[in-house]
Amino acid sequence: AAGVIQSPRHLIKEKRETATLKCYPIPRHDTVYWYQQGPGQDPQFLISFYEKMQSDKGSIPDRFSAQQFSDYHSELNMSSLELGDSALYFCASSSLSRGNTEAFFGQGTRLTVV
Amino acid sequence: GNSVTQMEGPVTLSEEAFLTINCTYTATGYPSLFWYVQYPGEGLQLLLKATKADDKGSNKGFEATYRKETTSFHLEKGSVQVSDSAVYFCALSTLPDYKLSFGAGTTVTVRA
Numbered sequence: 001a002a003g004v005i006q007s008p009r010h011l012i013k014e015k016r017e018t019a020t021l022k023c024y025p026i027p028r029h030d031t032v033y034w035y036q037q038g039p040g041q042d043p044q045f046l047i048s049f050y051e052k053m054q055s056d057k058g059s060i061p062d063r064f065s066a067q068q069f070s071d072y073h074s075e076l077n078m079s080s081l082e083l084g085d086s087a088l089y090f091c092a093s094s095s096l097s098r099g100n101t102e103a104f105f106g107q108g109t110r111l112t113v114v
Numbered sequence: 115g116n117s118v119t120q121m122e123g124p125v126t127l128s129e130e131a132f133l134t135i136n137c138t139y140t141a142t143g144y145p146s147l148f149w150y151v152q153y154p155g156e157g158l159q160l161l162l163k164a165t166k167a168d169d170k171g172s173n174k175g176f177e178a179t180y181r182k183e184t185t186s187f188h189l190e191k192g193s194v195q196v197s198d199s200a201v202y203f204c205a206l207s208t209l210p211d212y213k214l215s216f217g218a219g220t221t222v223t224v225r226a
Contacts, residue, residue: 033213042203042216043158055211090158094212101146101165101212107157 002026004106006091012112013081021076021109025093031055032074033103034066037088049074050096081113116141120204120217127194127224135189135220137178137204145206147171147180147187148214152201161189161202194224 005024013019025032031050035043045058049068060066063081068074078085088110092103121136139145149161149171162171167182176191187204204217 031211035214042219043214045213045215048211048213050211056213058213092158092214096212101207102148102160102163103207103212103214104160105150105158 004091004093004104006089006106006109008109009107010110010112012114014114015081015083017081017113019078019081019111021078021089021091021111023074023076023091023093023106025072025074025091026095026104029072029093029095029104031094031096032068032072033092033094034060034074034076035090035092037090037108039087041087043090046076078111083113086111086113116145116206116208116215118204118206118215118217120202121220122218124221124223127222129196129224129226130193131224133189133191133194133198133222135202135204135222137187137189137217139185139187139204139206141185141206141208143208145208146212147178148205148207149176149178149187149189150203150205150216152203152219154200158203194222196224196226198222199224 033048034046037043046060048056052068066076088108092105146165148163150158151161162173164171164180170179205214
């Protein structure tokens, strides 16, 4: 069965650079969530999209932005990277319009800022 | 708001021991409850879930029962294996968009 695909799996950037993380949800899933997991931390909700519209926003820095495209894939854009942005970034998808609240997670993108 | 409190670790057990990880929650509205597992260097995998009071989620020998009266969703396994060594996260989601709120995670190490 198709799963949530995230790319790249690993990314190394320097301070003040920009990074773009991509997420391809499970086909026919209408909702995408982004989470950030720092070392030894629990995942923290960043932002979510439902049917290509932003539905909720969590502790996402102003330096970060995200969108969901017409094909339902989503991108998280991170600018002016800081050392503290080093983390595992997860994308998850679900099918809320079908009443399925279970979120399926991708393998994550490990971002290292040096 | 929503929050999840789970038993702090780390927890170290011998193979075939009984495992319990306590989890309690506060939520606005009626939450769905989940346990996720994260193996070293990997992503989050759903272990089990329960969507209404008194439901019991179960998978791979793990069980958890949704207790509305005590706002709890404790994870149990009767006989752990070395392969169960991982970090376990309790989580909940509610309307309107069912984003997940996670507990701090409990690291479990099972020794042969």
